[in-house]
Every structure is written in C-alpha cells, then in structure tokens.
Amino acid sequence: MTETLPRLLLRLSEAGDPAILWGRQASSHAGRDFERLLDHGVLVEQAPATEWDVCPACDCGLDARPVQQVKGQYIAVCPTDRRSDVVLGDDDLRSFRIHPSALVREIAMASGFGGTPAPVAAGVWHLGETSDQRALFLALSRDAVLQPGMIGLMRSAARSSPIIVIAPAMAADELARFVEAAISVMSIDGCLGRNATGFAIDLSKLESAATFEPRLVIFRQSQRVILDGIEMHIPQQPFKLLVILAEAVGTRKGHLTPQEIEAENSGRSAGDLIRDLRNALHDDQKTLIRTRQSPTRYFLGLAAGEFDLRP
Ligand SMILES: [Zn+2]
Incomplete structure (x- = not known):
C-alpha cells in the first residue's frame, strides 16, 4: 500500500521545519486533494531546483552540482565524469515547502475542531478539547514535543483539563516523562484516519486508547x-x-x-x-x-x- 498524502506530509514534517516535498514524491498524489492543499497554503511550490546532489563518491569537490538546460533537457552535470550526468524530469525539479501551521489547521478542520489551532511552542499546537474534556495537543516532530518546558506550557494552555498529546513515535524513556506527568501520548500513526484523503484524527481511537490517567x-x-x-x-x-x-x-x-x-x-x-x-x-x-x-x-x-x- 502506498503511503497516503497526509501520512507522507506528516512523516516529512517530523524532521522539522522547513520540510520539503519533492515533485517526484508528489507525482503519485496529483489530483484534487493535492490542489486543495496548494489552495490552502499547506503546500507552497518553490522555484525549480537549480542544483542537484553530487553523485555518490564523486571527487568533484562540489557541495551541489548545477542543473543545466541542454537541448531542451535538464541535466545535473558532473564536472568530472560525463557518464555520471543525470537527466532530470519536470517532477525532479519541482518541490513544495510544507507549511506546518497550515498543515495543522487542515488536520484540526478535518477533525472537527473549530477555530485556528493555537501554537503553544514551535512545532506544537493546542487543537481544542475532546468530547471527554481533555485538552488535545499535536506535535509535528519529536524535537518539538521534547523541547524543554513543554509539559509546563501544555499544562498552562490546558488549564486544569487532563492532557492528551499526539506526537511522532518516541522512545520509552522519552514517553516516561509524559506518563509521570499524567499526560497521555498517542502516536500520529495510531490515530490518523486510514482513508487516502483524510486528515482527520480518529477521535474514537483517542478515547479507546485513552487509558485513564489518575490524578x-x-x-x-x-x-x-x-x-x-x-x-x-x-x-x-x-x-x-x-x-x-x-x-x-x-x-x-x-x-x-x-x-x-x-x-x-x-x-x-x-x-x-x-x-x-x-x-x-x-x-x-x-x-x-x-x-x-x-x-x-x-x-x-x-x-x-x-x-x-x-x-
Ligand atoms: Zn560527479
């Protein structure tokens, strides 16, 4: 099964901002949903690439090799060995920047949370309250959810409500910090709906996975x-x-x-x-x-x- 577009964008976002979707990765997702993400500013097309990675084990000494237009074709030219030249297609040169707050707004909207998600810190948003009165947060990267002071920031945004945070998968010792603070953690993978177009969080998963955190x-x-x-x-x-x-x-x-x-x-x-x-x-x-x-x-x-x- 190919990765859905929402999952792909979230996976790329885990590396932090700026996250880039390359045209080649995007090409299999072309269509109405993709256009909508462009309209909503979740994806912003960048200028066509003018540089390309150097070939593996090249001795040219460059950080990147130039892309040149030769006879109507785009070619990543290797200065030392013509046989290492790479002919690039249009998709190779295209790239889209993934706009984190627009991505989170898309998820909040699809999940039925009204209003604009409030940023709590870089890479972490407060989406709203779940039906069982928990404050729901979304972190796009591990670095974001693990940044110093994050638990305190979520607490003050949650006021006295119990906290649940959706974040990329974490190691056991990292998770333990949240468990000790009585904060529930769900992995993004575990609660995103399975349908191809959906950015919706499956709220029933939050509830069933929501082991009650004792006070x-x-x-x-x-x-x-x-x-x-x-x-x-x-x-x-x-x-x-x-x-x-x-x-x-x-x-x-x-x-x-x-x-x-x-x-x-x-x-x-x-x-x-x-x-x-x-x-x-x-x-x-x-x-x-x-x-x-x-x-x-x-x-x-x-x-x-x-x-x-x-x-
Ligand atoms: Zn080379």
Missing part, C-alpha cells in the same frame, strides 16, 4: 506520591494517613473516623495528622483531604478511578 498515584513501598503529575514530598506519618484514606475510598463507608486514624498513628490527634497531610500539599490540592462534621469524619475527595494505589 494521584501512591507507591506504598517506596513512599512516593505523584499528584497532578508532580512528585510530592510527604513525610512518613501523613503518607501513612494518605494511604489509609485511599484505602477507604470504594469501601461501603468511604471515610475514616478520628478514632480509626488515631489507632493507626499513636500519640497524635486525628486533627493534627490531617493538618500535617494538608500542609504537605499545594494550596489548590488541600481540598483533596476532606472533613465532614457531626460526627467528624475524614475522606479523600477522589473517586476510585481518579487515583492509583500501588504496592
């Missing part, structure tokens, strides 16, 4: 806590309290009484322990540890699916 992950043995993608430093007693509050979620009762908390932590009042735990959290996270009065009981303000209690 809170607790690692019992190593006593680590990752909340909203950030590793928290929680001292031992409050950590123990957090674990039993998490364990209570999903039980019939769902909460803990002061007596239950004090039974697990000798010598301190439940109120003090709860305060220590809240103090270990950022201001906007303190409401996760909730109190109900008369009679007093404490509970974690997360549903069972929103946190992950690991060994």
Whole structure:
C-alpha cells in the first residue's frame, strides 16, 4: 500500500521545519486533494531546483552540482565524469515547502475542531478539547514535543483539563516523562484516519486508547506520591494517613473516623495528622483531604478511578 498524502506530509514534517516535498514524491498524489492543499497554503511550490546532489563518491569537490538546460533537457552535470550526468524530469525539479501551521489547521478542520489551532511552542499546537474534556495537543516532530518546558506550557494552555498529546513515535524513556506527568501520548500513526484523503484524527481511537490517567498515584513501598503529575514530598506519618484514606475510598463507608486514624498513628490527634497531610500539599490540592462534621469524619475527595494505589 502506498503511503497516503497526509501520512507522507506528516512523516516529512517530523524532521522539522522547513520540510520539503519533492515533485517526484508528489507525482503519485496529483489530483484534487493535492490542489486543495496548494489552495490552502499547506503546500507552497518553490522555484525549480537549480542544483542537484553530487553523485555518490564523486571527487568533484562540489557541495551541489548545477542543473543545466541542454537541448531542451535538464541535466545535473558532473564536472568530472560525463557518464555520471543525470537527466532530470519536470517532477525532479519541482518541490513544495510544507507549511506546518497550515498543515495543522487542515488536520484540526478535518477533525472537527473549530477555530485556528493555537501554537503553544514551535512545532506544537493546542487543537481544542475532546468530547471527554481533555485538552488535545499535536506535535509535528519529536524535537518539538521534547523541547524543554513543554509539559509546563501544555499544562498552562490546558488549564486544569487532563492532557492528551499526539506526537511522532518516541522512545520509552522519552514517553516516561509524559506518563509521570499524567499526560497521555498517542502516536500520529495510531490515530490518523486510514482513508487516502483524510486528515482527520480518529477521535474514537483517542478515547479507546485513552487509558485513564489518575490524578494521584501512591507507591506504598517506596513512599512516593505523584499528584497532578508532580512528585510530592510527604513525610512518613501523613503518607501513612494518605494511604489509609485511599484505602477507604470504594469501601461501603468511604471515610475514616478520628478514632480509626488515631489507632493507626499513636500519640497524635486525628486533627493534627490531617493538618500535617494538608500542609504537605499545594494550596489548590488541600481540598483533596476532606472533613465532614457531626460526627467528624475524614475522606479523600477522589473517586476510585481518579487515583492509583500501588504496592
Ligand atoms: Zn560527479
């Protein structure tokens, strides 16, 4: 199966800007869809090539060899060996620059996102919100999505929505950064529709592949806590309290009484322990540890699916 035009353009864009589509690569895609991309400024035709790659293992010393017109033919001339001359066709001389923001606009439009995608940083755009209220980003290259500060930039564009980013395939250790930050990553290949003309992202793939990213992950043995993608430093007693509050979620009762908390932590009042735990959290996270009065009981303000209690 030949590569579809959208896939070809996205693959070429992975190398970064400027990405060039050569006429020879384009020739099998000629037609209405190709014309539309020219009209929409996704592809911009460049001046015909006047230089060509030197022949392999040539000793001419040139960076590029000139293209000359000889008797109505275009020829890439080798200065040292006529037998290495290459006769070029019209398609060889044509080239198109792939305009990244126009390409992303085409994808957003085809996928049903209104408006112009907002650039977040070079090579990364915020497309909009998915039907399940996640902020969807698209990165055209690996370098773009891995640039320093990218996670923070996506967070501020997403406000408090969970984040999903579509990007070229990454290595496992690169992916781990996003997983630790509770950001879902989909490969471009994995979610682009299969039809030849379509630039549409298959949103159902996003949903099905969307493993729920828990807001809170607790690692019992190593006593680590990752909340909203950030590793928290929680001292031992409050950590123990957090674990039993998490364990209570999903039980019939769902909460803990002061007596239950004090039974697990000798010598301190439940109120003090709860305060220590809240103090270990950022201001906007303190409401996760909730109190109900008369009679007093404490509970974690997360549903069972929103946190992950690991060994
Ligand atoms: Zn040569």
